[in-house]
Amino acid sequence: MAFFWSCLRFGWLVTVGLAAADMKLDCGPDYMTLVWTDSRSQADPSLFRLGSCFPTSFTPREVVFNVELDDCNFRRLVSGNELNYTNDLLYTSSPDSYVLPFTVPVVCSYQRPKNWYPMRYDPVFSTYGVEDLVFHIDLMNDDFSGPAESTTFPLGSMIPIMASVEQVTHQPLLVLLEECVATTTPDLQIAADMYTIITNKGCLVDSKSSRSKFEERQKVSELRLLLQTFRFGLSQEVYIHCTMAAWDPNGLDNTKKACHYVKDHRWELLDNPVYSSLCDCCDSTCKARKARSPGAGNGLVQKAVIGPLTITDLAS
The missing domain is CATH 2.60.40.4100 (Zona pellucida, ZP-C domain)
Known part of the structure; x- marks a missing residue:
């Protein structure tokens, strides 16, 4: 995915509030880093998934994913002049938990390479x-x-x-x-x-x-x-x-x-x-x-x- 270097928008950060939690997303040329922080520590960090990927690391209050965009079942889509890699941050919960399961959309956006179209979906x-x-x-x-x-x-x-x-x-x-x-x-x-x-x-x-x-x-x-x-x-x-x-x-x-x-x-x-x-x-x-x-x-x-x-x- 080296051709993305010329079209990447560096330093794109997103913060999403869900209850007492924050999500920070940093999109690299062919990877992304996602950090989920829950100040009240109500969620079990081991139950988070990014698409099909397990957390790279976690603590009682923080979950970290360092993943490549070719992994975790990211979906590659073009919308207008943007090339978007989309996925879902999933929390599966457990039977005895007070935290209900939830899903948060995750998107990394880049400028669409010239003459490129998403003609194929290759799971x-x-x-x-x-x-x-x-x-x-x-x-x-x-x-x-x-x-x-x-x-x-x-x-x-x-x-x-x-x-x-x-x-x-x-x-x-x-x-x-x-x-x-x-x-x-x-x-x-x-x-x-x-x-x-x-x-x-x-x-x-x-x-x-x-x-x-x-x-x-x-x-x-x-x-x-x-x-x-x-x-x-x-x-x-x-x-x-x-x-x-x-x-x-x-x-x-x-x-x-x-x-x-x-x-x-x-x-x-x-x-x-x-x-x-x-x-x-x-x-x-x-x-x-x-x-x-x-x-x-x-x-x-x-x-x-x-x-x-x-x-x-x-x-x-």
Whole structure:
């Protein structure tokens, strides 16, 4: 991350009051230092987490995190001319504590490097005994041959999106999008309104009222979505939040599927239309109908976000 040296705003400090506590944040070129001080010592300092990271050190009254921005599951987002690294300071509490669990947002802001866009979200995590998996979700060009050259889309046009998983030495895995919603904020938890694209464990509900659809797979580890632009968030920055999953290709059921609506027909299962009955629940609630097979639990789920992108109305 050496290229950040020229665009960093040094010495950025933030103080946030929560009860009797203070948080001080110092953002470096590729690291950050966070100090949480509680003058009343009511919180158990060992129960603090910054994303997935444990405290670097703590005392009865102070918790310190010295971490790199590539660690702790920081989210990298562009907003206007800013490149933001965001995370959450979490306090999990304990059953006998008087201090309730809480979450405080943490943000390090930098000037956006020229010609840089957050086209890829690359969370990496352990698979509990198998090889690490790397998920990607990207805005693509029209034929899915490479990244999109622009993040601006006219109303009515198609937004090509590809989700994929790097399998490394793992057995072949089928990548799916379980849920996707559009908001005008990179933080889904504070979104005042949202537009539902995919819900119900893989149902592309947007396809019932648009030309949106899943494209035929080229690989089981890739899922291509053509999403027709919508009026939600028109001319604003739009973020698409998705839940991605990777499963055994032989373990499809009505909670592990990719379904889109074929006009004047019915819901259709992308990977094998013969079994489109798995999509019948898309107009109600999709729940597992039977116990999972022994291998069906070998899947992983990860949150991802694309954006910002802009939808413009050429007629206005």
